[in-house]
Amino acid sequence: xxxxxxxxxxxxxxxxxxxxxxxxxxxxxxxxxxxxxxxxxxxxxxxxxxxxxxxxxxxxxxxxxxxxxxxxxxxxxxxxxxxxxxxxxxxxxxxxxxxxxxxxxxxxxxxxxxxxxxxxxxxxxxxxxxxxxxxxxxxxxxxxxxxxxxxxxxxxxxxxxxxxxxxxxxxxxxxxxxxxxxxxxxxxxxxxxxxxxxxxxxxxxxxxxxxxxxxxxxxxxxxxxxxxxxxxxxxxxxxxxxxxxxxxxxxxxxxxxxxxxxxxxxxxxxxxxxxxxxxxxxxxxxxxxxxxxxxxxxxxxxxxxxxxxxxxxxxxxxxxxxxxxxxxxxxxxxxxxxxxxxxxxxxxxxxxxxxxxxxxxxxxxxxxxxxxxxxxxxxxxxxxxxxxxxxxxxxxxxxxxxxxx
Amino acid sequence: xxxxxxxxxxxxxxxxxxxxxxxxxxxxxxxxxxxxxxxxxxxxxxxxxxxxxxxxxxxxxxxxxxxxxxxxxxxxxxxxxxxxxxxxxxxxxxxxxxxxxxxxxxxxxxxxxxxxxxxxxxxxxxxxxxxxxxxxxxxxxxxxxxxxxxxxxxxxxxxxxxxxxxxxxxxxxxxxxxxxxxxxxxxxxxxxxxxxxxxxxxxxxxxxxxxxxxxxxxxxxxxxxxxxxxxxxxxxxxxxxxxxxxxxxxxxxxxxxxxxxxxxxxxxxxxxxxxxxxxxxxxxxxxxxxxxxxxxxxxxxxxxxxxxxxxxxxxxxxxxxxxxxxxxxxxxxxxxxxxxxxxxxxxxxxxxxxxxxxxxxxxxxxxxxxxxxxxxxxxxxxxxxxxxxxxxxxxxxxxxxxxxx
Numbered sequence: 001x002x003x004x005x006x007x008x009x010x011x012x013x014x015x016x017x018x019x020x021x022x023x024x025x026x027x028x029x030x031x032x033x034x035x036x037x038x039x040x041x042x043x044x045x046x047x048x049x050x051x052x053x054x055x056x057x058x059x060x061x062x063x064x065x066x067x068x069x070x071x072x073x074x075x076x077x078x079x080x081x082x083x084x085x086x087x088x089x090x091x092x093x094x095x096x097x098x099x100x101x102x103x104x105x106x107x108x109x110x111x112x113x114x115x116x117x118x119x120x121x122x123x124x125x126x127x128x129x130x131x132x133x134x135x136x137x138x139x140x141x142x143x144x145x146x147x148x149x150x151x152x153x154x155x156x157x158x159x160x161x162x163x164x165x166x167x168x169x170x171x172x173x174x175x176x177x178x179x180x181x182x183x184x185x186x187x188x189x190x191x192x193x194x195x196x197x198x199x200x201x202x203x204x205x206x207x208x209x210x211x212x213x214x215x216x217x218x219x220x221x222x223x224x225x226x227x228x229x230x231x232x233x234x235x236x237x238x239x240x241x242x243x244x245x246x247x248x249x250x251x252x253x254x255x256x257x258x259x260x261x262x263x264x265x266x267x268x269x270x271x272x273x274x275x276x277x278x279x280x281x282x283x284x285x286x287x288x289x290x291x292x293x294x295x296x297x298x299x300x301x302x303x304x305x306x307x308x309x310x311x312x313x314x315x316x317x318x319x320x321x322x323x324x325x326x327x328x329x330x331x332x333x334x335x336x337x338x339x340x341x342x343x344x345x346x347x348x349x350x351x352x353x354x355x356x357x358x359x360x361x362x363x364x365x366x367x368x369x370x371x372x373x374x375x376x377x378x379x380x381x382x383x384x385x386x387x388x389x390x391x392x393x394x395x396x397x398x399x400x401x402x403x404x405x
Numbered sequence: 406x407x408x409x410x411x412x413x414x415x416x417x418x419x420x421x422x423x424x425x426x427x428x429x430x431x432x433x434x435x436x437x438x439x440x441x442x443x444x445x446x447x448x449x450x451x452x453x454x455x456x457x458x459x460x461x462x463x464x465x466x467x468x469x470x471x472x473x474x475x476x477x478x479x480x481x482x483x484x485x486x487x488x489x490x491x492x493x494x495x496x497x498x499x500x501x502x503x504x505x506x507x508x509x510x511x512x513x514x515x516x517x518x519x520x521x522x523x524x525x526x527x528x529x530x531x532x533x534x535x536x537x538x539x540x541x542x543x544x545x546x547x548x549x550x551x552x553x554x555x556x557x558x559x560x561x562x563x564x565x566x567x568x569x570x571x572x573x574x575x576x577x578x579x580x581x582x583x584x585x586x587x588x589x590x591x592x593x594x595x596x597x598x599x600x601x602x603x604x605x606x607x608x609x610x611x612x613x614x615x616x617x618x619x620x621x622x623x624x625x626x627x628x629x630x631x632x633x634x635x636x637x638x639x640x641x642x643x644x645x646x647x648x649x650x651x652x653x654x655x656x657x658x659x660x661x662x663x664x665x666x667x668x669x670x671x672x673x674x675x676x677x678x679x680x681x682x683x684x685x686x687x688x689x690x691x692x693x694x695x696x697x698x699x700x701x702x703x704x705x706x707x708x709x710x711x712x713x714x715x716x717x718x719x720x721x722x723x724x725x726x727x728x729x730x731x732x733x734x735x736x737x738x739x740x741x742x743x744x745x746x747x748x749x750x751x752x753x754x755x756x757x758x759x760x761x762x763x764x765x766x767x768x769x770x771x772x773x774x775x776x777x778x779x780x781x782x783x784x785x786x787x788x789x790x791x792x793x794x795x796x797x798x799x800x801x802x803x804x805x806x807x808x809x810x
Contacts, residue, residue: 053467057462061430259542275510276507276636
């Protein structure tokens with residue numbers, strides 16, 4: 001493998017207009033050879049993509065054409081919900097809702113559902129880009145108290161703060177956290193326990209980028225609400241899953257200002273049909289959940305996620321500083337999104353790395369987010385990336401370091 | 406044709422558990438023979454469905470996997486926006502936004518964007534189910550004044566009210582209307598003019614079920630905002646198009662309570678990428694717009710819509726009362742959704758009609774909405790239904806009337 005990817009970087013003309021540097025996902029290799037390391041939206045497992053393609057073949061009537069009130073769609077909806085519940089072992093006292101608006105929609109929906117009054121308090125644990133965005137949006141709708149995990153020395157998020165009794169108002173309507181920060185590369189491999197005197201407060205979890213990649217102890221961890229946009233691990237953009245403990249639902253619980261499409265209670269009462277749900281997106285999530293079940297469920301998936309990320313962290317840690325990653329606390333390193341730089345962020349080498357990757361079909365490593373990650377590249381290892389594909393990148397990284405170290 | 410669809414209804418066992426009566430879209434005919442008269446989500450034109458299928462074939466990298474920041478997606482986005490603008494002749498002083506949350510999301514988004522203060526007034530013209538839903542949601546966010554079109558005698562919506570100066574507060578932030586009421590079968594074939602003294606007020610149009618089926622005089626009609634969910638005429642569920650006059654955008658115009666995902670200004674400033682848009686849904690809208698352009702644009706499409714609906718209204722009007730439709734004012738009859746009953750709503754005949762239709766592949770005529778339409782069936786004739794398909798239903802209806810009249 002490594003012999004195959006030998007290269008002579010001296011022959012390479014680095015240019016900022018090279019497609020690889022503009023984030024192109026279309027290298028000149030055969031499409032089936034593309035490995036998509038994008039932070040999302042991104043590829044689904046090949047088996048799922050084939051199932052989607054098959055659903056459009058040999059048929060004059062596609063699933064896109066299904067009315068959300070037709071029995072054919074209700075079967076898809078119920079199957080998808082049941083499989084999520086089964087695979088993720090979600091207890092009966094939780095409701096599953098499919099909502100609109102992505103993760104950002106939920107940033108508003110959460111306080112609007114859980115804080116009836118504008119003066120209600122919610123506690124936000126901020127340890128990266130997404131929890132900060134969630135907190136900022138919530139400030140429109142409630143009194144927000146922040147537990148900030150920023151490293152005061154570096155100004156970066158490289159840790160998860162201690163959750164101490166003193167920092168959590170006992171009247172807080174919920175404690176919010178993001179279990180995987182895609183930009184910062186920080187992941188909670190298990191949800192934290194709140195201090196004993198605060199365990200009456202429901203935990204709200206943004207699991208948009210790590211749902212299905214590790215088990216969740218729903219009751220034990222005190223999860224009140226967990227949400228996941230579909231476009232990382234479970235589907236494609238336009239759908240967000242919300243799992244909510246049923247005691248948090250109820251007439252008059254939400255703010256009177258909560259838009260109907262975001263109101264958990266009315267959507268629950270309407271069986272996910274208060275307005276037209278994203279029917280096809282729901283079908284795709286069902287395909288993904290079937291695949292996950294065939295692959296051995298969430299425990300087996302966690303093993304794969306550990307293996308995929310470990311093969312890359314090993315290369316980084318054994319590169320004698322050629323590669324760097326901002327998260328030194330290994331317990332917090334994300335299995336989903338691995339930020340890394342090359343020789344401390346050397347621009348020319350980084351460009352060469354990206355172009356050589358792209359020529360081999362490895363795309364999505366330079367991401368053009370509005371949030372900025374300095375000179376860091378990112379390898380994202382969602383459900384669509386196989387162990388073999390992660391190993392291909394690791395092999396290439398080792399080879400590149402050997403040649404340019 | 407009529408000979409072909411002769412039947413003996415006496416051999417038919419009517420039963421409420423027949424799939425046709427449960428809204429099944431899967432008759433036993435070949436899938437390519439299914440004609441989908443569903444009020445939406447529903448079928449797209451065959452050419453568009455084929456293009457979608459093709460996009461999944463012979464490729465290991467599907468459009469579902471595209472990052473919204475990849476140049477490949479930006480090309481799709483820009484092409485789609487440009488084609489909508491071209492086909493619908495939208496002037497440069499209007500912005501096009503792709504939003505989440507369906508039509509119901511816009512019911513909240515509109516007052517939240519156009520009324521900065523809760524005390525601001527908006528005028529709602531209510532002449533059917535959807536304008537009533539829009540009005541109800543708006544009442545959370547502003548002071549709503551209603552111009553009600555209900556027929557005081559029958560309690561039904563069968564007319565569009567006169568828009569008189571006295572009924573429109575000159576300070577009103579906007580005048581809202583729904584240009585096609587799917588449940589009630591009322592359509593404005595051209596947008597109404599506001600009284601001259603009220604023409605400074607922007608018109609807000611819910612065109613969810615008739616966008617692309619007739620030209621719009623954007624400036625002349627004083628359109629401030631027009632929105633259309635995708636799942637009727639232009640795509641599939643999970644995406645809503647908003648066309649907004651640029652002078653209605655601007656920092657601090659929206660209510661401070663407007664969720665970011667609904668905020669027109671920040672989504673405009675972010676070039677439709679403030680959060681992850683429904684990428685694949687946008688691609689499908691692009692396919693539809695390309696198709697529309699190939700079919701001769703919106704003027705030619707209007708001719709087809711007139712022809713498709715006329716062939717059915719002719720059968721109804723010439724059936725000597727066998728078929729009835731609630732909208733006697735022909736000028737207001739919807740070309741999109743034709744509610745009709747059989748012998749005044751005869752249950753047994755209606756069931757027989759539905760079953761016979763279903764056996765011939767004609768589905769979606771009984772719709773199980775939460776709104777109720779009495780004993781009325783509905784034939785919906787969106788862009789996915791061809792003139793030939795509308796004629797098939799007309800032929801069948803004539804035949805059924807002859808045999809059972």
